[in-house]
Amino acid sequence: MRSTTIEILFPRNLSEALSIFSDAKENLKIIAGGTDVVTGIQQESKRFIDTEVLVDINRIPEIKGIEVRKKKISVGAAETFSDILRNNLIQNELPLLWKACSSIGSVQIRNRATIAGNFVNNAPCADTVPVLLVYNATVEIESLSSKREISLQEFLQGPYKTQLNVNEIVTRINIPIPSKTFVGDFYKLGRRRAVSISRITLAVLMDMRGGIIDEIRIASGAVTPIGARLTGLEKFAEGKEVNDRFFKTLASKMGEEIIKITGLRWSSEYKLPVVQQMFYQLLKSIEQRSL
């Protein structure tokens, strides 16, 4: 247990926050919902043990709100999952994101936890990551001196690692509205039905034309070191005819792909057969629904 006290700052707008970050050191951390930060400090996690200053970003209006900007849905970094679940735009246009958000933690957690907190923390089991990846989301990042927008894929570097610098903040996440020809689903497996760390997550978006896969985007979480697109699998599937045989082949191919990425671990004996099985089931249910 730490005995030093932690200072908490509450900037009221973005520029105030950016000037705080401009000369920030490693001992400064952003806190949004705090559902990862506070538990991390309490558990003496290496990532948080040296924290001396927390900057609470919940009062910054610029990083709130959900709106349409240039055919993209732009979600403020500090939007909580409860906010997102109440938004019709998300429910209608980004149903996979809505479903992933609804599966997170419990009502109490969703009332605090934010979307940026989820992918900046970048745990292997962060539930929104696979979904945001198949939606080709991009991340807006600002510092006092710069502003950049990069794809989420690039932003995420490894378990609990991202491209974010200490003087930067994620302001928004922008998600292109997929064309109506895409169908897809999000799948989460946990050990129970609420407050459950994902054992497996899958996100699939598929554009099928005349029984042929025109485009498919597949991402996994918890079975890979971080949520990731399985591009080899996507390439393999494109142009193929949709049928039961092929779904089985594709699912088994996912098994091979995951072995390549992660090797065999203590959990593989269970997770490997199950991820293939449930990927197949997911493909079948998407096909069923698009008929």
Next chain:
Amino acid sequence: MNKEFSVVGKRVIREDGFDKITGRAKFADDYKFDGMLYAVMLRIPSAHAKINSIDFSEIENNEAISAIITSADVPGIKKTGLIKNDQPIFCDEKVVTPGDVLAMLVGNSENELRNLVKKAKVDYTELPLITDPAKALDQEAILIHPDNGSNLIVNHHVKKGDVEKGFEKSDHILEQTYTTPLIEHAYIEPEAVTAIPLGFNGVKIIGSIQNPFTARRIVAAVINLPLDKVQIIQAHLGGSFGGKDDTMCILSARAAVAALKANCPVKIRYTREESILESYKRHPYIMNYKVGFSNSGKIIAMKINIIADGGAYASMSPFVTWRSVVQATGPYEIENVHTEVRAVYTNNPYTGAMRGFGSPQPIFANESLMDEIAIHLGISPVEIRKVNALKNGSITATGQKLENHDVNLIQVLDKAIYAADFQNKWRANKKEKPLTKEFDFNNPVLQDYQYVEPDKLIQKGIGLAVSYRGCSLGAEGIDTASAYLSIQNDGTVYLLSGLAENGQGMRTTFAIIAAEALGILPEQIFYLETDTSRIPDSGPTVASRSTLMGGGAVRNAAEILSGRLKKIVKEEFKLSEEDVVSFRENLVFSRKKGLTAKFSEVCKLAYSLGINLATIGYYKSPSVHWDEKSGHGDAYFTYVYGCQVAEVSVNIGTGEVYVNKITAVHDPGTVINKLGAEGQVYGGVTQGAGYALFEGITTEKGLIRELNFDQYLIPTSKDIDVIKPVFVEGKDSYGAWGAKSLGEPTLELTAAAISNAVRNAVGKRFFNLPLNLEEIVLGKKLCPQEVKRGSLQ
């Protein structure tokens, strides 16, 4: 239900409900005192080690430390225990399990102490570990408590008839081995206690203590003071489930030692991690059952061999395993029985009392086996149970004849199968062969045939289990309870019993009983604070005994006082000798003259006449007897019966089991508070479902993996759909109008019912709890090699 009752059997909101939901109720950690210090524990990350030395030189002069407490500071007995004195207050020689505490730092900043405690240098030598209870009695096994001469804590047996001859006469024989895991109580409130030194008056202790009188006995022995110099007050308790007994006695003793040395109030409060690390748990059992039966399903012989993992200390193991040995055959009349139960020491977390107390384990084994017999013979689970069920006048495995109460086993079974439409569903869901797929880890990429057709993914199943349970302590020991009742001159009443409110709603139950007997309302009764200096010792609040025993005492007290009031009424209102006075709805009636007076008027009158309207009621259980040598006796003076039907959906791809419905039919005798009784069912079933599907403490090199609720998973409200409580109120002469036990019966059979439902759904039997994802898909458990949490990067 008895039609004459006016409050008994109604739905009464618990008296502490509003205080608890509004945050007003004071729990142990809410108490603060001037000059209060904190105590923080010194432990080492080892499950078995010899302590060579402890060096405090780096911190002993630190200002933040008011006192360092070690075994040398303990004025009285240095080792304690509920049955055997084998557990050191501070381990200065040896650590035998990872929760063990070597010493304690006392000071006013808990945070600073937690940092300083890391600077105590402990030199220790690791000793070989015993974590497998099946190996604890091996010749070459290291002795965990050498004084004990072996790693055997206790060995109980029950013998009836001749099992070998019975097997010879049997048409069929089945033999199976079942296991159950180590279970954490998971009370919402971690342990907390404060000891306040009172100079010549000893010490006062306020804490989250399940059994104040047990704590008093142990504290007094540890600080070497007479019982009257140790006053224990129970704070509102945030759950216990049997778990705030030994641990809280020891924490109270440590706090008392520190308070006397520092001469200041000292508080100990645990984090969740410390709570799971140090507190005792429910015993894992390894159970071998061999059963011989006839073509018609009549069980002729049953031979049972059980090893219970007692962990590092004896705690309640002798009594827990005694209940197991008595009840292990299940509620069936069997001619030839031989049951052996041994509890052994290991370096695992120690195990003691937990809701169920030695019954959930054998019920899981026994009720799984009953279904296997039925399947083997091609008959239904209902039929196999009816053929063998205990009935009025049956003789149990221990040779006890069941009489003097309604033996309602078949009644609860019938009611449950009717309510759940069991027979039809069971037949419809029945699978001839296993539906789960086999996987080969050497060929992890799935073959086409290993994929499940989408409409076969979710399989429904239904299963049932029955149980009987001996009420209260049985032959464990003397069984009495007391209750204090004092009527004020306006008709309001003070009530206190020597049993404790552990969240079960006991105070409300007792208020209803007193209100019924006095013809007043439960709201008129104020339940006093539980304090060992105010009321006679009534034994521990365990064994689902408070309603039965304490209820008997409350009724006795109320009847003594109502007798005095009736006498005055007769005299004052000049009623004839044969007239009958009764109290109802705050009014006093004469059978002949009708309404005579208000209750409050009679109370005032009694007061003015100088009549004593305070008393202590008392209840003593009828005698039971037990012959440990022959394993025979009338183990308990009465029994309760239950049947639960579980309906589940199993995902055969992932191994997820969802509980769609539990129909829980119980005969607790007379129901006192309907709302409280239903609450017991909801809670017990949920705990039982956790036992069935999720829960289990595992260790790696003796160290616990699941130290918080991110890893130790208990069910949420989303994991179980419908729980339907149904009560059959059998007649009994004991306690308050035949109100018996419900708390433990509701939990003990749920896992067995769920496991049987899973068998019905997927066509495969599972022998090892919990039936988690890996168990269902792979038929085994998987654990990471290290204890560290994934998120600690």
